[in-house]
Amino acid sequence: TTAATAALKTTPSSKLSQLTESLKLEHQLLRVPFEHYKKTIRANHRAVEKEVSSVISSVADVADCNEPSKEDAVLNLTSLVSRLQGLKRKLEEGSRTENLQAQRCRARLDHLESVDAENLSEWNNVRLKRILVDYMLRMSYYDTAMKLAESSNIQDLVDIDVFQEAKKVIDALRNQEVGPALAWCVDNKSRLKKSKSKFEFQLRLQEFIELVRAENHMRAILYARRHLAPWGATHLKELQRVMATLAFRSNTGCAKYKMTAPRRTHCHRTASGSWHCLCHTPSSTTQS
Template identity: 80%
Template sequence: MEMETLPNGNSAATTAPTAAPPAPAAAAPSTKLSQLAESLKLEHQFLRVPFEHYKKTIRANHRIVEKEISAVISGVSDAAEADFSRDDAVHHLNSLVSRLQGLKRKLGEGSRTENLQAQRCRARLDHLESADAENLSEWQGTRMKRILVDYMLRMSYYNTAIKLAESSNIQDLVDIDVFYEAKKVIEALQNKEVAPALAWCSDNKSRLKKSKSKFEFLLRLQEFIELVRAEKHLRAIGYARKYLAPWGPTHMKELQRVVATLAFKSSTQCVTYKVLFEPKQWDFLVDQFKQEFCRLYGMTFESLLNIYLQAGLSALKTPFCYEDDCTKEDPLSQESFRKLAAPLPFSKQHHSKLVCYISKELMDTENPPLVLPNGHVYSTKALDEMAKKNNGKITCPRTGLVCDYSDVIKAYIS
């Protein structure tokens, strides 16, 4: 980052965030390993998502086994107690055997899914272990592709995400199958259907209850509102008794407000109830689902691309970036980057270095800064070279001011 510094302490010469001077070749591997160690600290989501998916599959398979085995045991008990004829007993037992064969088939499919997800967890661990100072550049390139795929999946660019993952051979390092699970629910909500979202809530009931989620309650409210919109009041009352009443002890105020819509039509102008019938309620449900989905799998609510971009812009952001004479090399000299960085804090710089606007070389005691009459600052080497080529004349590259080399003043760095 460049920043001007005048003799009186105001900014006018180029500054950049503190960077260590070029280290000897022998120290390079140590620097790379340090960078790598910092990078690995940010890979929490990379490992947790497939692991959570793996646990979810195991739980689902366990529930299937419990349900089917319980049903078979109950069937055997009924057969033992009932007075079946020989043919009826054989038929009943054959049906139980068929049920067990179906369970075996389901367990085989579940086992293959578990093995696939376990392999994915292993592949990600191997990927992290493969990172070292020698292949850091290649590893960072793969990481960037992972971040782009994550962004595309969150933005519902599924086909593009799949093509990038396949062309880069990183299918095991991205969460396409996990996001496809979310895709079905999101598309249904966008089509004003709550059934897939309610099914998702049922599949993850224990986890959602543990996190005190009220997403299912919001879905039930919206379904009630749709019945009122269609003027099916009797069905709406029955629905409220069956599905909304159990939420009364914890969400009474919201429940009372929604049930009161029975006294209004969807065309009401009463602001309190009009907002409940607006289409944006479905957009709110989509956003709410995305948050619950990310929480369930341990994902960040923001895409990784946004997080890293914001971190980078915040590290570069200084007050000088928004001045008219900000150098073109500064990303924040571009209006698009300035908009992205607007809500971000300024970089906190404990130390800085002075970089010459002309030569891009460091200004220090060996190459001290010189101040032109117009207040702009450049390095001694750059101005010496310019004066030699122009018979002792100096031309400010920013303002076009022409002066004699003898008119410049030496600035001291404290």
């Protein structure tokens, strides 16, 4: 940033080196909120575009009606007004979310621009608190992390909401609920594909295996045809091995086809890794 660059030019060599190294580590500080800001804008645009298209289609249908009765006309107009009011609420909610994301980006830019030789110690103290909050979040100490962020007034400089969103998905997986994780995969489908993530595939495998464990073989076969077959081109060997579990009971002694907890734990770890990759937060040890 401009202010940071100016500070570097007027800083003694010892502090210059320290300041330069500190700023080199701040890439993620800006990237995480910026990526979320872009994601929010895209999601809002898709939602509004879909709703507007639907409303326009409804208006066209009403216009095509040949001499509708007064009651039908009033009913159609009332329905359209209700949908337009709903669209307005969505626009307002989307705008608030975008403004919050923009505020976070601005706060982090201001934080980086505030660094200079005179306040380097104070700036590093704030940075230390940010690192502590990040560590606590990764170790699942959410309440402590939130209290430290609030007491230090650095809420806009840390990514508590990102980790809380991840926690909901991972907690659901621990409870053998893959719905929230699959919903997240749908929301991030293009980004997961771009990063060549196997997260959705692992979730689908886990759902299939749970059906086999429950000895619900017909449902398992139907599930495989619908959700696993599309992955055949890229994951054929793994699919063949998993499909073979249909021939074994859940308590089989054949280690290769045991349907035990380690696979669920693998899903938790894959979830964490995929989350860090898409959210642009460095991965580290996460509790399983």
